[in-house]
Amino acid sequence: MTAVARIPWLLIYATAYLIFLYLPVLLLPLFSFNDGTIVAFPIKGFTLKWYAQLGEQETLLNAMVNSLIVGSVTALAATSLGLFAARAYVRYRFAGRELSEGLVMLPLVIPGIIVASSMLVLFISIGLKPSLTTVILGHTFVALPFAVSIMKSAFDDFDQSLEEAAYDLGETVVGTFRRVTLPIVAPGIVSSLLVTFTVSFDEFVLAFFLSGNQPTLPVYIWSQIRFPAKLPNTLALGSLLLMSSVILLLIAEYFRRRSTKSTS
Amino acid sequence: MATILKSEAGKGIALSAPASLYVGLLVAAPLGILVAYSFWTQTYVEIDRTFTWANYSEAVNDPLVRHLLIRSIAIAGAVTFATVALAYPIAYFIAFRTQKKALWLLLITIPFWSSYLLRVFSWKLILGFNGVMNSALISIGVIQEPLTFLLYNEFAVVLTLAHAWAPFAILPIYVSLQKIDRSLLEAATDLGCNRLERFIRVTLPLTVPGIIASCLIIFIPTVGDYVTPALVGGSQGKMVANLIQVQFGAANNWPLGATLSLMAMVSVGIVAILFVLLATGLGRRIR
Numbered sequence: 001m002t003a004v005a006r007i008p009w010l011l012i013y014a015t016a017y018l019i020f021l022y023l024p025v026l027l028l029p030l031f032s033f034n035d036g037t038i039v040a041f042p043i044k045g046f047t048l049k050w051y052a053q054l055g056e057q058e059t060l061l062n063a064m065v066n067s068l069i070v071g072s073v074t075a076l077a078a079t080s081l082g083l084f085a086a087r088a089y090v091r092y093r094f095a096g097r098e099l100s101e102g103l104v105m106l107p108l109v110i111p112g113i114i115v116a117s118s119m120l121v122l123f124i125s126i127g128l129k130p131s132l133t134t135v136i137l138g139h140t141f142v143a144l145p146f147a148v149s150i151m152k153s154a155f156d157d158f159d160q161s162l163e164e165a166a167y168d169l170g171e172t173v174v175g176t177f178r179r180v181t182l183p184i185v186a187p188g189i190v191s192s193l194l195v196t197f198t199v200s201f202d203e204f205v206l207a208f209f210l211s212g213n214q215p216t217l218p219v220y221i222w223s224q225i226r227f228p229a230k231l232p233n234t235l236a237l238g239s240l241l242l243m244s245s246v247i248l249l250l251i252a253e254y255f256r257r258r259s260t261k262s263t264s
Numbered sequence: 265m266a267t268i269l270k271s272e273a274g275k276g277i278a279l280s281a282p283a284s285l286y287v288g289l290l291v292a293a294p295l296g297i298l299v300a301y302s303f304w305t306q307t308y309v310e311i312d313r314t315f316t317w318a319n320y321s322e323a324v325n326d327p328l329v330r331h332l333l334i335r336s337i338a339i340a341g342a343v344t345f346a347t348v349a350l351a352y353p354i355a356y357f358i359a360f361r362t363q364k365k366a367l368w369l370l371l372i373t374i375p376f377w378s379s380y381l382l383r384v385f386s387w388k389l390i391l392g393f394n395g396v397m398n399s400a401l402i403s404i405g406v407i408q409e410p411l412t413f414l415l416y417n418e419f420a421v422v423l424t425l426a427h428a429w430a431p432f433a434i435l436p437i438y439v440s441l442q443k444i445d446r447s448l449l450e451a452a453t454d455l456g457c458n459r460l461e462r463f464i465r466v467t468l469p470l471t472v473p474g475i476i477a478s479c480l481i482i483f484i485p486t487v488g489d490y491v492t493p494a495l496v497g498g499s500q501g502k503m504v505a506n507l508i509q510v511q512f513g514a515a516n517n518w519p520l521g522a523t524l525s526l527m528a529m530v531s532v533g534i535v536a537i538l539f540v541l542l543a544t545g546l547g548r549r550i551r
């Protein structure tokens with residue numbers, strides 16, 4: 001190399017790319033505080049009124065409750081299924097293990113519109129009307145791969161000899177699971193619950209097809225996007241949602257890291 | 265039952281069964297019914313269950329369907345190419361040029377922990393006629409009139425999707441770069457390769473698996489994307505998912521919707537398989 005300092009092109013590029021990545025995410029909150037009804041520069045002034053108005057809208061609050069119900073049930077269902085499956089994949093060798101591991105990842109790669117349309121047809125055919133129940137069934141399907149991979153990495157770092165020690169000391173299978181295994185993988189479980197909750201909370205296409213007349217928050221937002229007059233409120237609601245997802249997932253990430261650290 | 269559960273294999277199967285049955289059932293049953301529907305006909309509110317190829321012949325002969333399918337695949341291809349090409353330098357930067365790998369990886373993934381719908385919506389606001397980009401460019405004096413080519417076309421769809429899928433390209437490529445044995449790079453230098461040759465003949469071929477993985481992860485779901493073409497595509501940027509949604513919504517022709525879903529899925533599958541064959545062949549060629 002010559003004495004002249006090389007221009008760090010890659011660093012410059014990476015920084016520009018980072019701005020590109022953050023631009024749309026930071027823009028919603030920025031304009032949600034703007035005292036004007038159009039989203040354009042220059043910014044008019046600071047206001048909190050768009051946020052204040054959110055509390056008065058009953059349909060929004062209903063959608064919020066729907067989303068919380070769907071998200072919580074989905075998180076519990078996907079994490080329970082994922083917990084047992086991941087335990088099986090990491091701990092036991094059995095025929096069809098790789099097939100099963102591949103199968104539970106399948107929801108990640110099927111286009112959303114195909115999952116949504118085919119599930120709608122199925123549920124209607126078996127007499128299940130579109131409702132929060134059908135959304136939960138669909139969301140558990142798409143959230144499962146996340147639960148399985150998080151729980152797999154939690155069990156990966158789990159020291160097998162701890163369980164053997166518990167058996168030797170006279171614990172039953174259930175007692176060992178409850179008193180040894182569960183506490184150690186608990187951070188992984190928390191992380192999985194938070195991630196699957198967020199996956200459900202943010203999911204739109206499936207909920208759009210399967211929610212019938214019980215809209216979740218993303219479906220509600222979709223219905224508001226069309227009305228320019230509602231734009232500032234939609235921005236405020238959107239910003240709240242963006243922030244809550246990011247915060248939830250940062251907490252999830254913290255627990256995931258703790259789960260891999262605590263055992264290695 | 266009790267004896268089966270005592271064996272290692274039995275425990276494994278029993279524990280993983282609920283998850284794999286759940287996914288298996290919710291893949292197989294809807295697909296089965298979708299296939300059945302594609303051979304039926306919609307008569308107002310009723311479904312006529314006599315077997316017919318009518319939906320397929322209607323879909324195949326309808327120029328709009330053909331056009332939308334081809335456009336969806338072309339747009340998904342463009343998105344895949346743009347995303348991977350933009351992401352490769354970032355993955356390279358994180359793998360080779362920075363000590364703060366964990367921080368960079370975290371920074372890159374944070375924006376994608378937020379709602380996809382809202383990110384697409386945000387792009388609509390950025391690219392609009394009276395939107396953020398135009399108003400910003402006008403107020404700093406770069407342009408006098410708003411640019412009209414930003415929103416409601418293929419460009420807007422490709423840009424928005426290239427943004428949405430960024431980490432799915434960066435992470436697999438980063439992993440494959442990270443796995444490269446550094447002594448191979450030293451060997452290439454010792455044998456007289458310059459930096460460009462070393463990249464093209466050693467680094468790039470070794471990351472082909474990562475590139476293929478990210479291409480598939482991006483291409484397959486993108487073909488069936490609904491939100492982005494609906495919000496930023498306008499009439500030029502509509503894709504097959506929008507047509508499918510219309511059949512299940514306003515047009516209320518579920519059998520045709522089912523047929524279109526299946527055709528989209530099969531086309532995606534064929535293109536994906538061709539791509540993998542081509543890319544693995546090419547990867548071997550360079551080496």
